[in-house]
Amino acid sequence: HVHLDFQRPELESVLSLHDIKIGTDCLDIPLPRHDSEYPHKRPFLILSFDYDYAKRKFNLCDEDEVLSDDISRLSIIDKNRPTVASVLSRVTLIRSALELFGVGISIDTCATDVGMLWKGIAGKEILSRCMEETSSWSIQIHTLGTKYKREEQNEMRDRFAFLNFPGPVKIKDPTNEFLLIREVELDEKGTPLYPRYPTKDILNEENDSRPPLGVYFGRILGGIRDWRGNNRLERLSLKKRSYLGPTSMDAELSLIMTNLGKVQKNSFCFEPFVGTGSILLTCGLRGGYCCGADLDIRVLRGRNENENIISNFQQFNLVRPDLVRSDNSLYSRHYLTDKPMYDAIITDPPYGIRAGARKSGSKLEHPRPVSEDQRHDHIAQTQVYHVSDVMADLLNVAARNLVIGGRLVYIIPSMTDFDAKTDLPRHDCLKLVNVCYQPLQVELGRRVVTMEKVVEYDPLQKDKYLSSVWVNGQQSAEKCARIRERLMEAVKLKPGYEEKARYRKQKRVETREAKKRAKREAKGIISLNTNATGSD
Amino acid sequence: EIFKMRLLTHNYMQSTVKGTENGYPLQIEADKIEYEESPFDPDFVIALIPKIEYKTILFAVQQIAERCSTDLPSEIQLPDLPETIEKDDNSEYDKELLKKLHVVLLDIHVVQGHLVCPGTGRRFKITQGIPNMILHEDEI
Numbered sequence: 001h002v003h004l005d006f007q008r009p010e011l012e013s014v015l016s017l018h019d020i021k022i023g024t025d026c027l028d029i030p031l032p033r034h035d036s037e038y039p040h041k042r043p044f045l046i047l048s049f050d051y052d053y054a055k056r057k058f059n060l061c062d063e064d065e066v067l068s069d070d071i072s073r074l075s076i077i078d079k080n081r082p083t084v085a086s087v088l089s090r091v092t093l094i095r096s097a098l099e100l101f102g103v104g105i106s107i108d109t110c111a112t113d114v115g116m117l118w119k120g121i122a123g124k125e126i127l128s129r130c131m132e133e134t135s136s137w138s139i140q141i142h143t144l145g146t147k148y149k150r151e152e153q154n155e156m157r158d159r160f161a162f163l164n165f166p167g168p169v170k171i172k173d174p175t176n177e178f179l180l181i182r183e184v185e186l187d188e189k190g191t192p193l194y195p196r197y198p199t200k201d202i203l204n205e206e207n208d209s210r211p212p213l214g215v216y217f218g219r220i221l222g223g224i225r226d227w228r229g230n231n232r233l234e235r236l237s238l239k240k241r242s243y244l245g246p247t248s249m250d251a252e253l254s255l256i257m258t259n260l261g262k263v264q265k266n267s268f269c270f271e272p273f274v275g276t277g278s279i280l281l282t283c284g285l286r287g288g289y290c291c292g293a294d295l296d297i298r299v300l301r302g303r304n305e306n307e308n309i310i311s312n313f314q315q316f317n318l319v320r321p322d323l324v325r326s327d328n329s330l331y332s333r334h335y336l337t338d339k340p341m342y343d344a345i346i347t348d349p350p351y352g353i354r355a356g357a358r359k360s361g362s363k364l365e366h367p368r369p370v371s372e373d374q375r376h377d378h379i380a381q382t383q384v385y386h387v388s389d390v391m392a393d394l395l396n397v398a399a400r401n402l403v404i405g406g407r408l409v410y411i412i413p414s415m416t417d418f419d420a421k422t423d424l425p426r427h428d429c430l431k432l433v434n435v436c437y438q439p440l441q442v443e444l445g446r447r448v449v450t451m452e453k454v455v456e457y458d459p460l461q462k463d464k465y466l467s468s469v470w471v472n473g474q475q476s477a478e479k480c481a482r483i484r485e486r487l488m489e490a491v492k493l494k495p496g497y498e499e500k501a502r503y504r505k506q507k508r509v510e511t512r513e514a515k516k517r518a519k520r521e522a523k524g525i526i527s528l529n530t531n532a533t534g535s536d
Numbered sequence: 537e538i539f540k541m542r543l544l545t546h547n548y549m550q551s552t553v554k555g556t557e558n559g560y561p562l563q564i565e566a567d568k569i570e571y572e573e574s575p576f577d578p579d580f581v582i583a584l585i586p587k588i589e590y591k592t593i594l595f596a597v598q599q600i601a602e603r604c605s606t607d608l609p610s611e612i613q614l615p616d617l618p619e620t621i622e623k624d625d626n627s628e629y630d631k632e633l634l635k636k637l638h639v640v641l642l643d644i645h646v647v648q649g650h651l652v653c654p655g656t657g658r659r660f661k662i663t664q665g666i667p668n669m670i671l672h673e674d675e676i
Contacts, residue, residue, distance in 0.1 A: 266580045268587075289580065291545070300666055301539075310538050319574045319642075322545045326669040330676070333552040334669045336560065341548065341587050362673035369674045375658070381673040 006256050007093045009434040009450065011045075013260045014091050018057075018082065025053065031183075032105045032214035038185050044216070046100065051122035059083050061129065063099065064175055067222045085222025092255045095226050098179055098218030099126065107182070110215035111159045127163070130219065136170035140225065142181045145192045156180060160217060177225060181216040253438070253448070254282040257346050260434070260450045261409040263288045267343040272328040272397060275299055277309035279346050280321055284313055288344065290321035295358055295382065297325050329359040329385060331397045337459075345398050346409045349390050359385035388477030391425045392469040395451075399429035399465065402453040407433070412480065413446045420447065423476040425469045429455040539665030540570060540645030543596045547588050547641070549651065549667070553675045556655030561592040564599040565659070568648040569607040574638075581634045584641065590621055593640060600646065608644075615639050 012022060022028050029046040054060060059081040067089050088097045102113030117123035130137070139157045141148070148156075160180065167175065185193040194207040257279060263269060265287030271280045274292030276299065284290045292309065294300050300323055302308020313320055326334040350357035361367075362381045370378045391412065398408035408430065414423070420435045424447075433450040440446060457465075470477040550560040594617060604614045615636035623629055650659040651667055658675070661668050 266577065266583055268583075295670065297666070297668065301664070305538055308538060320540065320572070322542055323539060323666050324541075324545060324549070324669060325666055327671070330671065333671065333676075334549060336548045336550055336589075339548075339587055360671050360673070361676050364673075367673035370672050375672070376661075378672055380670045 005436040005438065006448070009436055010093055010256050010259050011091050013262055013450070014087065017262055017264060018087055020057070022047065025049070032103060036213065038213065040186065040188070042183070042213070044183065044214070046103070058087075063219075063221045064223055067224055067227065083221070089222055089227050091259065092252060096224070097221045098216065099221055100216060100218040101126070103214065103216050105214060106211055107156055107159055107215050110217055114160065114217050115162065130176050131166060132175070133166045135165075135167040135175035137165045137167055137176045137178065138169055138171050138174045139178045139180055142179060144182070144184050144186060145190075146182070146184055146195065147197050156182070177220040177223070179218060179220055179225070182212045183214040183216070184210075184212055251278070251282075254279045257409045257448060258282045258286050260448065261344040261346045261407045263344050263346070268341055269344045269346065270342045270401070271347050272331070272345065272394065273347050273349050274309065274323070275348070277312055277321070279348060280309070281312050281316070283344065283346060284318040284321065285316060289319075291324070292321055293324045293326045293328065295325070295327050295360070300325055327360045328397060329389065329393050331393070332400070337400050340401050340403045340406070342402050343406045344409070345402060345407075347394070348411045349394055350385075351387050351390070351413055357385040357387065357390055358382040387480045388470065391480060392466055395425050395427040395430060395469060396462070396465055398451070399427045399453060400457040404453055404456065406453050408451045408453075409448065411446050411448055413444060418447070418479065422471045423479055424449060426471060427451075427469060428461075428465060429453055429457050537570060537647045537665055540572065540647050541662055541665055541667055542642055542645055543593065544584070544588070544641040545667070546596055546646075546651065547592050549669065551651070551653035551656075551658060551660065551669075553653055553656050553658050553671065556653065558655035559653050561589070561595055561654070562660070563652040563654055564596060564646060565650040565652060566600045566603040566646050568646070569600060569603045570645045570647050571608050571612050572643055572645060574642055576635060576638050578631065578634050581638050581641070582629060585621060585629070585637075588641070593617065594619075597640060600644070604644070614644070
């Protein structure tokens, strides 16, 4: 799974929107057999809340309410009494949540654990919420890909028959859907490491006798077994946006970034390198007020009247964003900076890999003055904007213009020799919240960095701030800046590169020759190389 | 028109062409104004109040008043704003005031025109609704 590194930070950011902190307001309980030798990250997390706290914090009575499929609800958090499902469903990387009745290292121990629920006051309340005679129910079984026959599954269900739900069984869309999970070891691809039937219909006795990693039994929250189908990418059809470009952020990543940035209804969001507006659009979908800036007027204008940033927003019925053509390296020359405006700055800055970074100005020390009558039609010169400066300016703009508690979320490409502790740009006013690594190719990945403003900006210290952005000074800045060259060098080392380069060159020569020939023939000049037979 | 510029945007933009300290607020030469209604959210307007320069709002309204009288549809009037914004006795903002602020900040758009630096007279063009603030190489 590409986004493994992001799961916990995304969850923590969304929880903090509700002032919930893991470790303080709830505990992360170790999974069964957490000390086993199984090397991979497990796909489950158990959060334990004090029951009285949970009753105060959440609307526990409506947890079976099916999550709304209304897009605008993505942005609405009923902070006063959310359901657990409405809080957690916002987390892109969470598929569903269970109200956990019991857990164990086998089906029997799990069933015993569930039986203990009756014994406590909290447990009695939790169970009695499922005991309406009119509430239909069913027990689904999730075996993570291990094959079990129907009789075997029913045997598992029978172990929980003691719960004695009074209502009718209903397989599709019952009031209460219970889930029994039998967790087993998976390989990197997500298939069972020890399948019961590695060859069709022949049971592998050894695999079959392996105990599960864990068994969980509980009630599905939010009325839906898998949230991915609901208020998610598929429904949003972010992929079907009318205006996409070569650097458009993949939709899932921008949903995650806006969670890391804690964007909510009425958050004032700013994107200094708005490009095609894919991240800005997600801010809008979360209810944020969106402002985007870019140096490149062509990208701001879009391709045509039906393919531009505004048409993307209109497609989702969102209020139009503000767009300005400005230069982030000169932010404080274009905008007032005395009052912090922004709650979130979320962006994918240009690195010169696919989109060259430019800033205003000439590389000349003393550029030629523009005369007043030329001023109106003059096209501003731009120069190379080094990645290290892009990052330094970005952090400084964020430090100055975010409100305290506001977040900066940005992407930085990095080679594998990147040390997040010393190679990331830093700023006195910003604290590093998390860094998430997404591998892209063997040599290259990208890191999504989340920072939060904790100290107010002092304009008198601007030079000090800018000079201390890079911890290892030029070294770290260089690592960042030379990514394009290093990518090229890495590509050249790949096997077969020489051959492919030769082939491409040959193709180019052939195409050139063919064009020349076509031109000559068009002008009526006879080629001396033609294998003419007969008379002409 | 696809792109439009709000007065909220104008509120926090300035010009600091080399050689002037006086770059705010920018004057507005409005050649074309449009009205586009958006949903009124009082909480959002209240959150904006501490972030805006109110005097600049009054100034901006003055600047566009003439163009508004020709370009706005007849049912829409440029709202009449008080000299200062104050909370009432219950420590709340008057809802009518919030609605007026909403219209002025968010729903009235300059589609064509110029923003002009008060100190140097340098004009920044608003072409098809997007203000172009890029400084020329000799202005940096």
